[in-house]
Amino acid sequence: MISRENVYYWKSDRPYAAGNTHRTAAHDFVTIESQLFDYLNQYFRERLVELALAGGQGNHITYIANYGDKSYFVRLENGPEKDDYMLVGSKVMESVKSMGVPVPTVYLTDVSRLYVPFAIQVMDLIPDQDLNILEKSGTLDVLNVAASIGKNVAKWQSVRLDRYGLFKPESVRDQNILEGYHDSYEQYFFLNWDIHLDFLQSSGFLGESKIQELNEVVVSFRHLLQLDEGCLVHKDLALWNILGNNSGVSAFIDWDDAVSGDPVDDLSLLGCFHSGEVILAVMAGYQQEKPLPENFEQRFWLHLLRNIIFKSVIRVKGNYFDMSDKFFLNNVKNNSLEKFTLDRIDSAVKGLKGNLAVEML
Numbered sequence: 001m002i003s004r005e006n007v008y009y010w011k012s013d014r015p016y017a018a019g020n021t022h023r024t025a026a027h028d029f030v031t032i033e034s035q036l037f038d039y040l041n042q043y044f045r046e047r048l049v050e051l052a053l054a055g056g057q058g059n060h061i062t063y064i065a066n067y068g069d070k071s072y073f074v075r076l077e078n079g080p081e082k083d084d085y086m087l088v089g090s091k092v093m094e095s096v097k098s099m100g101v102p103v104p105t106v107y108l109t110d111v112s113r114l115y116v117p118f119a120i121q122v123m124d125l126i127p128d129q130d131l132n133i134l135e136k137s138g139t140l141d142v143l144n145v146a147a148s149i150g151k152n153v154a155k156w157q158s159v160r161l162d163r164y165g166l167f168k169p170e171s172v173r174d175q176n177i178l179e180g181y182h183d184s185y186e187q188y189f190f191l192n193w194d195i196h197l198d199f200l201q202s203s204g205f206l207g208e209s210k211i212q213e214l215n216e217v218v219v220s221f222r223h224l225l226q227l228d229e230g231c232l233v234h235k236d237l238a239l240w241n242i243l244g245n246n247s248g249v250s251a252f253i254d255w256d257d258a259v260s261g262d263p264v265d266d267l268s269l270l271g272c273f274h275s276g277e278v279i280l281a282v283m284a285g286y287q288q289e290k291p292l293p294e295n296f297e298q299r300f301w302l303h304l305l306r307n308i309i310f311k312s313v314i315r316v317k318g319n320y321f322d323m324s325d326k327f328f329l330n331n332v333k334n335n336s337l338e339k340f341t342l343d344r345i346d347s348a349v350k351g352l353k354g355n356l357a358v359e360m361l
Contacts, residue, residue, distance in 0.1 A: 002081040004166045005181045008191040009235065010257055011059060012313040016079050029053065032061065032076065035116045040065055040074070043115065044108050044122055058254070061118075064125060073104065073125040077111075078118035084111035084169045086119045089256040091172045092232065093123075096156040102251050111169070128250045132239035141246050142239075142274070143281045148249045149242065150285025153266050157290070159232035161260035164188045178232075180260040186225040188261065189306060193218070196313045203316050206345075214305070214345075217352050221302050224295055230260030237266045238273060263293045268303035272311060272344060276361035283358075297358055301351030308344045315341060 007013040033051055041048050045067060054062035054073065061076040077086055090109040097103050104124040111119040134140035163180035165188035171179035182188045197214065200206040206214075234241070235257040243251040267286065271279055283292065293299060315321060321338040350356040 001084060004083075004085060005168075006191070007166060008188070008193075008196075009310045009314075010083070010085070012196065012310040012317075013192055014079070014081060014083075016081055017314075017317045029061065032078065032118070033063075035118075036063065036074070036076065036120070039116050039120065040122070043110070060256075065122070071125045072107070072122050075121045075123075076118045082113065082119075084119060085166070085256050086121050087111050087169045087172050088167045088178070089254075089258065090121060091176070091178060092167075092255040092258045095159050095178065096232065096252075096255075099155045099158050101152050101156050102249060103255070104251055104253065126243045126251045126253075128243040128245055130240045130253075131242045131244055131249075134245065135239055139246075140239075142278050144246050145242075145244060145249060146278055146281035147285030147288070149237075149270070150267075150282035150287075151289050152249065152252060153234075153237070153282070154286045154289030156234070157231040157263050161230040161232065164227070164230045164260045165191065166259050178260070180230065184225075185227040185230060185261060186222060188259070189225050190222075193306075193309075196309050199313055200309070200316065205312060205316050210345075213349065214309070217349055218302070218305065221298060221352060224299050224302055225262075227262060231263050233259050233261040233263075233265045235259050235261070235265070235269070237269045262299060262303060264296060264299040265303045265307070268300050269307050271300065271304045271358075271361055272308050274361075276357070276359040279361060280359055298352065300358060301348050301356075305345065305348035305352065308341065308348060312341055312345070 002015070004010065011017070037048060037051055047067060049066045049068060052064045052066065054064050056062035059079070061078060063074040063076070065072045065074050075086070077083055087109055090106045093103045093106055097105070104126055106121060106123045108120065108122040113119065131140055131145065135142060159178070161178060161180060163182060164185045165180045165182040167178050167180055171177050180188070197206070197211050201208060201211050234252065234255060236254055241252065241254040242249055243253060267279065267282060270282055286292065315337065347356055347361055351358070
């Protein structure tokens with residue numbers, strides 16, 4: 001079992017990068033499905049009628065478990081690292097649910113691998129689609145739901161934390177608390193920063209002069225990383241992790257990358273995908289719950305840069321730029337995902353240098 005202590009973000013730093021996206025071809029999952037069927041009947045609920053692949057494209061295998069009276073959403077983690085962070089994700093969901101954030105109820109989390117060779121999480125099946133599907137189909141008014149997203153980000157930030165970064169699963173298991181690995185936020189922010197930049201340079205994605213520029217601009221703003229306490233950060237806030245429709249949000253999902261960090265971080269993550277107009281609408285919703293943090297714009301650009309760098313590592317390692325239009329990250333509005341990614345890096349640098357306002361993103 002691999003600890004996440006030296007991980008900034010799982011998909012960029014895990015040893016088994018091929019596990020970041022699952023192709024759910026039926027022949028690959030016959031054994032897994034049989035094992036899962038038996039496990040659910042014995043350790044969750046009897047009289048399981050059927051299992052159906054849910055078709056997720058992320059780093060978990062997903063199923064719908066249909067019983068006679070109710071259906072459940074089931075997530076499996078079966079990477080060779082034997083990661084147990086699913087335990088943290090369930091604790092985080094319990095915490096934010098108490099803050100009034102809509103999340104599925106989790107009924108079972110088993111990371112022991114005593115009975116099956118994978119970790120299992122069983123939760124409510126939410127009938128709504130994810131907002132990314134709706135946006136790609138042209139049926140979502142993003143601005144209409146943006147305020148709700150911002151309000152909920154502010155709500156889950158009410159979970160305040162003393163330490164920083166990813167959480168220790170053993171602290172959840174043994175003490176039922178969320179405890180970060182790192183003593184300072186700056187320590188977490190720069191974790192694997194050099195490794196990420198070295199990879200992007202060696203892969204040819206970024207040139208030497210750009211790497212130098214990124215290092216110089218980030219170091220000049222490191223004073224903004226001196227936090228007195230952390231708050232809960234989803235760390236993978238994107239439309240595909242939000243269920244709902246044009247009327248609003250029904251659930252925020254996939255909390256398995258959550259960290260203790262900066263309150264601007266989740267807002268900047270949305271900046272990795274959306275226009276300044278959308279970000280302003282999210283900020284307006286956020287401010288219905290609490291004021292924006294001080295030095296907001298500089299912290300927004302600083303975290304946008306850190307986030308788009310680790311996302312660039314994931315995209316290059318996983319050959320995301322060569323994926324078909326059906327891939328969840330590809331959007332006709334962005335044309336080329338590679339160009340869009342490079343443009344966001346440049347925008348973050350311009351913002352930090354004072355040459356770009358958030359609304360112009």
